[in-house]
Amino acid sequence: MIATADLHLRIGERALVTALEWRAQAGECWCIIGRNGAGKSTLLRALAGMRAPDGGTVAVRARPLSAWPLRDLARERAYLPQGRSDAFGYRVIETVLAARHPWQDARYWESEADLQAAQAALAALDVGELAERDIRSLSGGERQRVAIAAVLAQDTPLLLLDEPTNALDLAHQVGAMRLLAALCRQQNKTVVLVSHDLNLAHGVATHALLLMGDGRWRAGPVGEVFSAESLSACLGHPIETVRHGERTIYLPADGAPAEAGHG
């Protein structure tokens, strides 16, 4: 679905990602893990085509991003950036309908089908009753759920989400993550998301990409990559795992940071 070849990303002189050879298939849910400033968002922006790589290529369906017409690419991948600034008082339903843009061709107004898709997406995120509200009047968590609903309404096989559960309460964090996992399993979509919550990520991700912050990276199935040792190295703090029934719980250890020795 999406792949990188020899991808390099730099900020100034600092290497964020060096020679990334990575590929995500249909039905896979990838979680990108790393410390603040490790380049998670930068990588996601590069995957979305919002930032030119400093070397190498990103390809969707084996076609480099630069070779895609924007409209066609918008039918393949949706992107949820981090943070939103709303300058105008659009209604919630209008922001979700706007995500139908790639499918509307020359039509001036939305069709009935667009409206149904938007309403279904709002209902899926439990914000159906906010449809007529001014987006500027929503709480942070509500606004975030509306933004995720817009990404769903875009109806693409590939979803790139930068901290989708940011600002959500516990119940909606779990609900949103389950929804994404279901999209991968049932509709064979590809999800790539950034998350800081190891347990939440571990619950839904099939694969993980760890960014070490110095250009090094590790990618693979969750079972291989999500070990206490590699997570400790990646996050710069010792991580312990606890078995709880069927689940593995990840906890920050009380000890010293990882530089002083692994916990």
Add this chain to the structure above:
Amino acid sequence: MIRRRRGAAILAALAAAALLSLLFACVVGSVALSAGELLEALRDIAGGAPSTLAATLLELRLTRALSAFAIGGMLSLAGVMMQALLRNPLADPYVLGVSGGASVGALAAMLLLAAPWIVDAAAFGGAVSVALMLFLLAHRDLRGGIAEGNTSLLLLTGVIIAAGCGALITLMLSIAPETRLRGMVFWLIGDLSGTQLRALPWIVLAGALVFALRAARAMNIVALHAEAAATLGVRVGALRQGLFVCAALLTATAVSNGGSIGFVGLIVPHACRFALGPDHRLLLPTATLVGGTFLVLADTLARSAAAPHQLPVGVITAMIGVPLFLVQLHHIRRK
């Protein structure tokens, strides 16, 4: 669909209001025209050379009302486009200094005692040169797509250029001889008493409106998502360039025909957005119609309120605009 029908109904009502405002402008003035005289005068004009007093009056008033309508529509449309371009509801057509450039051109021509058409041409030239300068200096912001950040470079560059133009205007006013000062000040405030009926404003208005309506959906997405609109398939750079060129051309044409009339480009888009929401598909045509109607009414007031004295229409738009804006602001904050 409901939205489409609602849009059509609103536009029909506003078009009717626009026609009424033109009719109102034709009958009101220091000499009022009755309905019978109006019909007779219309027949007279249609038949060839207007001979009666009523026909001459009607021709004068209609000419002035029609150019007021075109100028109001242009300023208002330019305001909506500038606000979408800068993603800032407080932007107006003058914020980037395009009108400042026009003022410098016009005042310089007046200072040199140029003919009226040269003053108009100099205003247009001044506005276009400022727009070109902005285009070159802030090209980074108009590229969009992959570029990061907002259009802050464009906004800052524009504000600084506007300040520079302000200084030049003050300089010219301070060295201008007394006899020419009054005309220059009237020009700066915005005055329609000397306007002629020209085809160019209508062509520019129609062209810009067609561009804007075709881009209306994309404008919504850029207003919502800024750069990230590219991931929805919008060519952000091309859209920004188009908006900039259209808004600059509209402003240049409007200002060179009527002077820098204030507030229309800020108040009318605001009032329309307040009443109908920010959806550009409806906002663009309504703001154009309301802007034209508003300026026709304001200009009728300007020439009849203190008749036989003529007030500059810019004073009227500001005196209506300021309280209206404050009421709206207050209303929004209460919500």
